[in-house]
Amino acid sequence: MTLESQIVSLIGHLANFVLLTISAIMCLYVMRHIRFFWNRMFKEQRRCYQDLAGAYTPSVSILIPMHKEERVAADILERFVEMDYPKDGGRYEVIAIDDGSTDATPSIVDEYASKFPFVKAVHRAGNGGNGKPEALNVGLKVASNEIVLTFDADYLPPRDCVKRLVAPFADVEVGGVMGRVVPVNSPESLVTRLIDIERAGGYQINQQARYNLNLIPQFGGTVGGFRRSVLKAVGEFDETKLAEDTDLTYKLYLYGWKVAYVNAAECYEEAVLSWDMREKQLTRWAIGHDQCLFEYFFETLKSPILTFWQKVDGILLLGVYTTPLLILIGWLTGLFTYLAGAPWWCSVFPGILFVFAYNSIGNFAIFAEAGGSLFLDQRRRSIWLLPLVLVNLLANVWVCSKAFFQAIFLHQRGYEQVKPPVWAKTQKRGVGKDNYNKALNSFRNNNTHRWDKTERSGNGMRYYNDIKNAETKRNHRKRG
């Protein structure tokens, strides 16, 4: 063989090996998502202590970081003022953190703080705008209650959201909680519709299944919270990370705490409207997630606390923003197999080529998850839009592939490079409230929709007392 043909042969073998490896990794994700789909669609669901919602009401501090949020600040503060939660004796406080805003946000925040004793205004004039984790840490210093919940400024929680979110903290093992995010401006553009479908699959199927299976449901940065003591123990919000939510999730699990997912705690957000905004948002999430991948990959593998399946899920979750890059590499290296002909082992094991073909666009299970969630939510019209998820996939391939290399660069250079150039704030338009009110009226008029009156089974206090008794016995044993 000539040197040239040897080099070509070597490249061909390398390409086939890469393709085989990528297919094997994608198969793991396929099996993971099939498992989630089947669990959520057909198995009994954990209700996450929702029988205790309203019966168990610990003291709660709500942190709302706001950086130039004049369009939405009043709406969210109004929602928390109207929140159905005991406000007596300082058990409920809303901490609005004005993070160096130069618009009308400080005056809005001050107005609410002056009217309502449980609303506190924190101003970071001059040294704000450096990212959400910094703002949250400032708010954390002011927070004085047992449970800390965080909400982004453009969110609109229903009146029962807080009591649903805090119910799981009746379990002493729960260190964090996450609710469900629902875009309220879905019909506005193609991007919002795709985000809506993505959220539906991610929360209704993915998160719920991970909670059912005792894996690692993730805290998503908003519509969720922690025990204040746990947050302080794990080092609060990491200001060097762009995805402080993923970072906290892994810290909690590695320290032995759990995160509970509350599907019933829905909160409505204003999804980004354009591809440009979506790209910035997704880049931030992807870089942040990849930062956590570099930091927690081996820690997760070596953890003596996590179960085997939690480790598997944890590793796959860490790698989720690298799968678009793997798909891109698969497309490009697949060309070698096509041009040079399939290797000999494809003839011996034709199923391997079958797997290559199946994994050529990622995996179908993602679409099934999205479709299944829309089926459960009884949103037939949105199901028709499922093929457009391919457009989202293409966007993810582009954005997440670039973000991976940016994350490597930032990991090498250190966190000082991260903050100013990369933390791109998502602009809000303030349309959430109008859409929320329309949706709310539509929900109330539609008997089959998920806006159901909260019924009580009367079993809440029994469960609460059982848990409290178990905790008392555990404490006696420790003292003994």
Place this chain on the structure above:
Amino acid sequence: MHAQYSRSLRIQKVHFFVGLAISLVFTSLIAFNGFNFWIWQASMVDWLLSFAGVSHKLFISSGVAKGPTFEMPINFRPIPFTTVIVLLFVLASLAVIVNIFRGIPPPVKAVSFVVSILAILTLLWQTMVSPIPAYTLHWVTLDWSCSGVINLCLITLIYVPFLFTIKGPLWVKVFWLFVAIGFSIVWNLLRMSLVTATLYYFGGLVFLLFHYILGAFIDFVYIVTFYSLALAHLSKSEASEAIKFDA
């Protein structure tokens, strides 16, 4: 209580096994009658190419080639080296410009970038590694890797666990499964005709690129599309049942 948030469905086991049986029968049919299926495909493609006025000959032989083979007369000339350099430069520039220009949505950027890179790699392969010889006759063979038979098995294996298990009438599921299979067969005929015609009109380089891009990428589009239509139909059936029950 909180029924919607913790709602789950009862798995349709009977439907699942019916779907599995259909899938196994289909896969067996393809496994044992693959060559006959290719012969039928080749005869249909032959008819389509004749209808389009593409000059060709069809050879059906189970001994010599891997499958039915189309012979095309092609006035092939190798691409001059300077043209290759210019093309590479244009494609690489396109990939870079698309990346830089902010107004282009990410999905378009992804498609442009991937197509550019695939074109560059194919061009380099053509020029430096395995150039298509300057024959006047070229051959396109239908075998199991390009005839689309894998997709037929893929469709049944995807739809069975993700569709047949969901609550709803069995006839809806079987109907959409066979619609997807039927569409796949028709699409593969059109695809093979288009790809073969591409070789005739545009030569080997475009043929290779077109054949690769039109492969699994497009298949996923219609597989997902028919799945979503089936799911929407099942959802409508479920809603109708709920109304009847309430009434």
